[in-house]
Amino acid sequence: MSDSSTAPNDAPRFSPADRELFDAAIARHRRASWRVTGACAVAAIVVMVVVAILMAPLLFCLFGLGFDLVNLVTPAPDVIGSLGRVVDRLVNSKTVSTAALIQVGVLAAVPGLILMTIAMSALRHLWRRSPLFGVGSLPGRPPNRAVLAEERLANVVEEMAIAAGVPVPRIAIVSGGNAAVCGSDASHATIVAGEWLAGSVDRDQLEGMIAHLIGSIANGDLAIGMRVTTTLTLFGLIARVGTSFDDRQSFRQTAKLWRVFVAPTSENTAMLLTTLADPFRQPSESESGARPRSTPHNGKLTWREWLLMPLMGPVLIASFLCGMVTAFLLEPLVALAWRQRKYMADATAVQLTRNPDGLAGALEVIARSPMGIEPWIAHLAVAPGPKDLGPFGRSAVPVFPSMERRGRALVRMGAHVAIRPRARMPWWLTLILGGLGAFVGVLLCVVIYLLVIVSAALSGLFTIMPAAVLHFLLRWMAR
Secondary structure, eight states: OOOTTSOGGGSOOOOGGGOOOHHHHHHHHHHHHHHHHHHHHHHHHHHHHHHHHHHHHHHHHHHHHHHHHHHTTSOOOOHHHHHHHHHHHHHHOSOOOHHHHHHHHHHHHHHHHHHHHHHHHHHHHHHHHSGGGTSSOOSSBOOOTTSHHHHHHHHHHHHHHHHHTSOOOEEEEESSSOEEEEESSGGGEEEEEEHHHHTTSOHHHHHHHHHHHHHHHHTTHHHHHHHHHHHHHHHHHHHHHHHHTTOHHHHHHHHHHHGGGTOOOHHHHHHHHGGGTOTTOOOOHHHHTOOOOOOOOTTOOOHHHHHTGGGIIIIIHHHHHHHHHIIIIIHHHHHHHHHHHHHHHHHHHHHHHSOHHHHHHHHHHHHHOSOOOOGGGGGGBSSOOTTOOOTTTTOSSOSSOOHHHHHHHHHHTTOOOOOOOOOOOOHHHHHHHHHHHHHHHHHHHHHHHHHHHHHHHHHIIIIIHHHHHHHHHHHHHTO
16 A cells, blocks of 8 residues: 555545445455354364363372372272273273263363463453453553644544444554554453654544454454453463473473463463463563573483473373464364454445545554554554554464555555555465365364374373382272
């Protein structure tokens, strides 16, 4: 897109049949968004079940050994012995029905699913207590009514909220050249606006920008964003835990992330959200405050690695699986769904303002802005600034549609802006990319299957066998 002041004659000409009404655009993008969101939900559920099954040996062993310790004082059920007899019957049976395998798989997944459900509930509670999601004080300041640009911003927010039929959100002024909305729902929403941006747009552009954010609130993006953030944060934490066990520096940095459950401040919550960008990233020396240390292996395992052997199958492989699936599957699916919701918010902005040129002009100003916005909220902004890199900034699929695509969609709704001619992708390149995507999907399924096999072998050798020895000793001591 070029400057919004370009003469209308330079804009693409659409016949009446090519025009699209904003309500039709909203409905179309809503359908597309829910299709991708459904695929993302199915993928997340499958990964949660697989991770729960991988963690089953460790959880059942801990559960059974706990009963064994209780049995030293008072009689308690022999959990490990009962599970061993069930597994023995399955192994020695000549024919195992599919129903029996499914039943065992469901029972094996129950403890892990309960544990992850508790963790997700804790994260949702955390978001609701966090200032970043509508409770307490936010970074920034309220608008200064004595400054004309900020007074105009507050008035436009009130007007657009009334027009959309949603509660008037809070406003926080921060340094930067972008605007975003955060919160848990329409009743706990906050618009974060850059101080530079508030004074760099005219009223039409400001109305288009604010209408986009209000449209996101009215379309339910905040609740959807919270669910997505909760799921990806859980997988990101699991990935970080698994990669930090064998390194003291990384373990300390990961432990800091869990402090957010005790003190959900803005700083702690923002630090937790940044783990979505790269779950395998190792902390730098400045982040951890620790000096690098050399630990020569000499081909031998250290005492720490020996102690971590029971966690190899259930935790380490599960964490690697979470990080891999998050990076190569879930984040791209989330980005595809979020792009459709951005289109839908654009169409809602046109519905509220009846002026597509205002939003088109605001997109141009944000693209030229010398400053971005806070990284933790960049994916909730109107458009990506030149320096914005949010939690999904490293996703293989961009979380925002390109300016050209958004401009073309606005032109179809009546905007008068010049856009570059769209280069069509050659059919052979489309075919190659489609085949490559299918190959990556099949390869990912094969890798998941192999990880499950490797995890089962490691769990049997380093988790179940030591637990069985401890179980025998504890039961013998209780006689």
